[in-house]
Amino acid sequence: MANTTERQGIGHCLKMASxxxxxxxxxxxxxxxxxxxxxxxxxxxxxxxxxxVQIKSGASWFREQKEKHVIFRDINERQYNYWTTNTLPCIVVLYNPLTEECIWQKLTKETIERTMKGKGKGFFVKVPIDQIFLNDISQERLLSFTNLPEHITNYNFLLSQKVFMQIINQGGEIKLHSTEWINKSSGRGETELIVDDGETVKKYPYPYWFPFTSYTKVFPKVFPWADFSADEDFYEFEDEANWREYHCYYDKEDDEWLVVGDTFEDYKKSLSPMRSIVHSGEVAEYMLILKLNDLGKSFLLVDDFVSRKQPYVNVRPSDK
Structure with missing residues (x-):
């Protein structure tokens, strides 16, 4: 769990990005x-x-300054390899909660330098003091950071959700909780992922924008790697109430419900796994469980393969 100072940095970045x-x-x-x-x-x-985005929050990150740059040194070999080989553009943001100074820099082979003039084992990045997170100039720079073809953009989208796929693949559980204003067409949704990795349960807001589109069509676009099923505990009361209304008769004399249609088990089988509870005719509320579909399983396999160093070494002909 992030501490208070770290939360301040995340909160500030959220505010500026929004x-x-x-x-x-x-x-x-x-x-x-x-x-x-x-x-x-x-x-x-x-x-x-x-x-x-990596976010570092605290006045201590601004202590070392040189030639109008803050020197960011908290980088290990694994992070260097991850950032410089990642198809998803990476940046670091430094935030000082005492002064609200917030600056950023790209994380690339050009900006990440080795210590001891390239001979050391450590790394550092020079973060320009005047590169503000976020203003009009930085906005333009961030938007032009890369210009990748569409298939790489699609891969990056899956890559940004890899950690959620991994949690499910390792036995964790992820639920999608969302509320939809069904009489509005803005498309902006209030959605969060409830992530249980086996040790802690944490909620992550997950904003998106699909105007004029039903949420049942949005979810597969936002999470194309997932199959969706209803959280039965969440829907149990609503499902039972609807079943009694349409498939049962209340016998007042015996004070009991008599089944005149489908059994409750058969009725539930007929329900859509991607259903909602409608409140006051205005808000549709969803609670769905995400599981890996074929795309998700395949992506993890492909990503694992392409992430290895020298992936072709075992298929090269030997010198003998």
């Missing part, structure tokens, strides 16, 4: 150091940019 129309999605903590993903889409719904 003010420039980025969808900010916090990620489960891992040792790679990706704290969030930022995505921005065009009015048509077409993705425009997707970034991975």
């Amino acid at each position: 003010s420039f129309d980025w969808m900010f999605r916090e990620q489960p903590i891992d040792d790679i150091g990706i704290d969030a993903h930022m995505e921005i889409v065009e009015k048509s719904g077409k993705p425009r940019q997707l970034l991975a």
